[in-house]
Amino acid sequence: MPRLRSLCRGLALGAGAVLALAGPALAQKSVTIVREVDSNNYDPHKSTARAASEALFMLADTLVSLDYDMATIRPGLATSWAVSDDKKTYTFKLRDDVTFCDGKKMTADDVVYSFKRWLDPATRSPVRWRAGPVDDIVAVDPTTVEYRLKAPFSEMLYQLTQSFAVVVDKSDVEKLGPDFGVKGLNGTGPFCWVDWKPRNEMRMKKNAAYRWGPPIYDNKGPAQVDEIVWKIAPEDNTRLAAIMTGQSQITQYVPYSGMAPIRANRTVKLVESKEAFWTYFIGFKIDKEGVNDPEVRKAMVMAVDQAAIAKNLFFGEVNPAYSYISQDALDWNRKVDAELIRTNVAEANRILDAAGWARGADGFRTKDGRKLSPLLYSFTGSTWQKLSEAVQGDLRKIGVDMRVQLFDATAAWGKMATQEFDAFGMSYPYISAGDALNLYFRSANIPTPNRMNFKEAKVDRLLDAGMTATTDADRAAAYGEVLEDVHRQALWIPLYHEPMKIAVSAKLAPIKAHNNYGCGLYKGLDIRYVQ
Amino acid sequence: MSAALAPEAPPRARPRKAPRDVLAIAMAVLFGLIVLAAVFAPLLAPLDPYETTPQPFLSPFWGETANAAYPLGTDGQGRDMLSRLLYGTRLTLLIGLASIAIGGVVGIAVGLLAAFYSRLDGVLMRLADIVLSFPSILLGLAFAAVMGPGAPAIVTALAIATIPEIARVTRGSACTVMSQDYVVAGRSLGLRDWDLLTRYVALNCLSAVFVFLTIRFGQVILVAAALSFLGLGARPPAAELGTMASQGRDALFFAPWIATLPCIVIVAIVLAANVLGDALRDRLDPRLRNA
Numbered sequence: 118m119p120r121l122r123s124l125c126r127g128l129a130l131g132a133g134a135v136l137a138l139a140g141p142a143l144a145q146k147s148v149t150i151v152r153e154v155d156s157n158n159y160d161p162h163k164s165t166a167r168a169a170s171e172a173l174f175m176l177a178d179t180l181v182s183l184d185y186d187m188a189t190i191r192p193g194l195a196t197s198w199a200v201s202d203d204k205k206t207y208t209f210k211l212r213d214d215v216t217f218c219d220g221k222k223m224t225a226d227d228v229v230y231s232f233k234r235w236l237d238p239a240t241r242s243p244v245r246w247r248a249g250p251v252d253d254i255v256a257v258d259p260t261t262v263e264y265r266l267k268a269p270f271s272e273m274l275y276q277l278t279q280s281f282a283v284v285v286d287k288s289d290v291e292k293l294g295p296d297f298g299v300k301g302l303n304g305t306g307p308f309c310w311v312d313w314k315p316r317n318e319m320r321m322k323k324n325a326a327y328r329w330g331p332p333i334y335d336n337k338g339p340a341q342v343d344e345i346v347w348k349i350a351p352e353d354n355t356r357l358a359a360i361m362t363g364q365s366q367i368t369q370y371v372p373y374s375g376m377a378p379i380r381a382n383r384t385v386k387l388v389e390s391k392e393a394f395w396t397y398f399i400g401f402k403i404d405k406e407g408v409n410d411p412e413v414r415k416a417m418v419m420a421v422d423q424a425a426i427a428k429n430l431f432f433g434e435v436n437p438a439y440s441y442i443s444q445d446a447l448d449w450n451r452k453v454d455a456e457l458i459r460t461n462v463a464e465a466n467r468i469l470d471a472a473g474w475a476r477g478a479d480g481f482r483t484k485d486g487r488k489l490s491p492l493l494y495s496f497t498g499s500t501w502q503k504l505s506e507a508v509q510g511d512l513r514k515i516g517v518d519m520r521v522q523l524f525d526a527t528a529a530w531g532k533m534a535t536q537e538f539d540a541f542g543m544s545y546p547y548i549s550a551g552d553a554l555n556l557y558f559r560s561a562n563i564p565t566p567n568r569m570n571f572k573e574a575k576v577d578r579l580l581d582a583g584m585t586a587t588t589d590a591d592r593a594a595a596y597g598e599v600l601e602d603v604h605r606q607a608l609w610i611p612l613y614h615e616p617m618k619i620a621v622s623a624k625l626a627p628i629k630a631h632n633n634y635g636c637g638l639y640k641g642l643d644i645r646y647v648q
Numbered sequence: 649m650s651a652a653l654a655p656e657a658p659p660r661a662r663p664r665k666a667p668r669d670v671l672a673i674a675m676a677v678l679f680g681l682i683v684l685a686a687v688f689a690p691l692l693a694p695l696d697p698y699e700t701t702p703q704p705f706l707s708p709f710w711g712e713t714a715n716a717a718y719p720l721g722t723d724g725q726g727r728d729m730l731s732r733l734l735y736g737t738r739l740t741l742l743i744g745l746a747s748i749a750i751g752g753v754v755g756i757a758v759g760l761l762a763a764f765y766s767r768l769d770g771v772l773m774r775l776a777d778i779v780l781s782f783p784s785i786l787l788g789l790a791f792a793a794v795m796g797p798g799a800p801a802i803v804t805a806l807a808i809a810t811i812p813e814i815a816r817v818t819r820g821s822a823c824t825v826m827s828q829d830y831v832v833a834g835r836s837l838g839l840r841d842w843d844l845l846t847r848y849v850a851l852n853c854l855s856a857v858f859v860f861l862t863i864r865f866g867q868v869i870l871v872a873a874a875l876s877f878l879g880l881g882a883r884p885p886a887a888e889l890g891t892m893a894s895q896g897r898d899a900l901f902f903a904p905w906i907a908t909l910p911c912i913v914i915v916a917i918v919l920a921a922n923v924l925g926d927a928l929r930d931r932l933d934p935r936l937r938n939a
Contacts, residue, residue: 372898430725502895503898509885520883
């Protein structure tokens with residue numbers, strides 16, 4: 118058996134390595150990062166893909182940066198900021214030593230242009246809401262920007278740490294037109310755009326003038342490697358092979374089955390972050406027959422064994438989730454901890470019996486001649502295939518016949534914008550409770566991303582209150598109440614929180630994993646060779 | 649044919665085809681067993697193939713973590729591998745059979761019409777050329793995109809991919825038959841087209857088509873498994889050999905049986921179908937039979 122095992126491993130590694138990443142030997146100061154998917158573009162205002170953010174954090178900068186704790190705001194391009202008493206005006210003081218990759222000096226006008234482009238209806242940015250209820254943004258002088266809001270926006274500074282809020286160069290945007298973020302992007306980041314071959318690789322080179330990195334890094338100067346090459350390897354085993362054979366130095370997309378081999382391998386280290394700000398869940402469309410009954414939803418949530426899923430499907434590398442956001446996230450309501458629905462198959466069966474859903478001859482439940490067989494839509498690929506089968510298996514134990522239909526990512530988003538399904542499988546990153554709740558539970562966000570069709574005036578009001586809160590305590594109280602409400606209604610089956618795990622070659626110095634939008638390397642300023 | 653008609657041919661030594669026959673019989677037995685196992689899967693399967701248990705990755709009986717309740721181990725969801733293999737074989741064979749049956753019937757009809765009515769020949773064969781220019785996998789991908797992944801999409805794609813090939817073989821065979829004296833005789837007797845087609849032409853070219861269908865069956869199983877492997881096949885939790893192999897891929901490093909066992913069954917089915925096809929051709933093809 119061990120021989121067979123090593124043969125399989127050898128074959129898989131060999132095949133993967135030869136197929137995917139055969140290329141010229143890497144220069145010592147070049148780092149190759151493999152990842153699973155590419156973005157459709159790298160225009161900060163036009164993509165919500167994590168793949169885009171990963172590159173944008175390195176190519177450009179934000180006014181403020183986010184600390185590793187995901188809660189503390191640190192300086193970025195702005196050295197300081199002041200918030201007016203009514204919390205409607207943010208005044209940012211900018212550094213005056215910042216230059217773009219082409220050598221041009223960055224001024225307040227560039228900042229204003231970037232934000233206005235983000236807000237411009239013509240840009241049709243899917244993340245426009247993240248900029249808040251803007252009244253106007255003005256450049257007071259070359260190093261001062263005033264960000265004026267119509268109403269307080271408690272998430273403001275957190276949203277400004279996201280890759281959507283990076284500063285771009287007006288002349289570059291105008292010169293490239295529709296090719297902006299496709300053929301180039303002139304940013305102020307620690308790395309500069311070299312070229313991008315979609316679905317293949319993106320190259321970026323060190324910005325030698327860079328001195329304005331976030332204070333969370335010990336390195337106060339430019340990046341410590343000359344070049345970063347982002348390569349795409351959709352196949353799990355190919356990425357594993359690449360990192361284990363040294364063809365790639367970093368990947369945060371390690372298949373869970375590969376964690377054990379990586380831990381046993383001395384040439385690769387696994388960097389892990391305890392915090393997990395990426396959550397996998399199944400949401401119910403709560404106006405569809407069957408799942409419109411809160412008791413049915415509660416029983417279904419109760420039937421799912423998250424601990425077994427985390428242990429058996431993901432080798433114990435993920436954290437079983439009973440809450441809709443990480444309990445470490447900003448503004449999580451500790452009161453909800455005790456109310457979270459835990460796995461209890463016997464109780465789930467009792468709830469369904471009491472609710473009048475009787476088991477038929479086939480073991481599945483019916484009520485008034487209707488069978489309890491909700492239809493789940495989700496994505497193809499091993500993760501959702503495994504997850505949906507596991508949930509399906511758990512639900513069989515309480516007599517629920519969940520039907521599963523998985524779609525390729527190109528079709529899935531469209532399918533999940535329809536009203537055809539009863540439940541949907543999804544995963545998402547967030548910075549805070551407010552970030553997550555405003556996205557999914559606002560009635561204005563029906564049909565997507567509020568695919569639950571969840572509409573509650575009280576929740577909308579609380580979300581507004583949280584968003585416009587002027588103190589941290591008010592904001593936490595408002596969001597805390599929403600958290601209580603949505604968890605009590607069993608709108609989702611939370612599955613697991615995914616902690617950041619990055620495989621890094623032992624030839625590189627240790628790096629610290631960040632969780633900002635799931636981009637573990639953030640600015641990449643701590644990437645350097647030690648061997 | 650020429651050997652049979654040549655009276656002066658020297659008497660041959662006893663033909664040495666025994667080993668081939670043995671292989672064919674062995675494969676026939678294997679194939680029969682696989683089909684029986686698939687047909688009686690609900691009776692033979694020791695456990696519910698969909699029942700998940702908290703015991704994933706148990707090894708088969710020869711491994712370190714074997715458990716007598718699961719003779720071939722369990723998969724990543726703790727489901728019994730033996731039961732899933734039986735049900736998987738059933739679904740895989742069913743997909744193959746349905747594709748071949750639909751593709752075969754339509755293909756034979758198209759081939760016969762093309763051979764019989766020369767006016768239709770050009771149109772039908774060009775249509776066949778068009779379909780032939782799409783690889784089966786691509787057709788499968790297209791149908792899965794339109795119909796949604798699942799067995800019906802695969803069967804449709806494979807049936808359509810089978811039609812032109814069968815039509816070609818049938819047409820070739822039928823054209824030869826059409827030039828035979830008995831067909832000319834039938835025509836001069838004033839037989840209707842339908843009788844001529846069904847009683848004279850069709851029956852005389854069926855053997856060649858049947859051989860081709862048997863060999864095609866192996867190919868269809870392979871393509872169906874490949875499509876399922878790509879995630880376009882059976883929907884979860886249905887057991888299908890290609891899907892099972894695909895799911896086992898993640899665990900290849902430490903639980904290789906999850907991917908390899910379904911692959912072994914696929915190889916066995918395809919090998920048996922191909923050897924049987926060859927043997928059938930040997931039996932049915934008069935040229936080879938009399939050699």
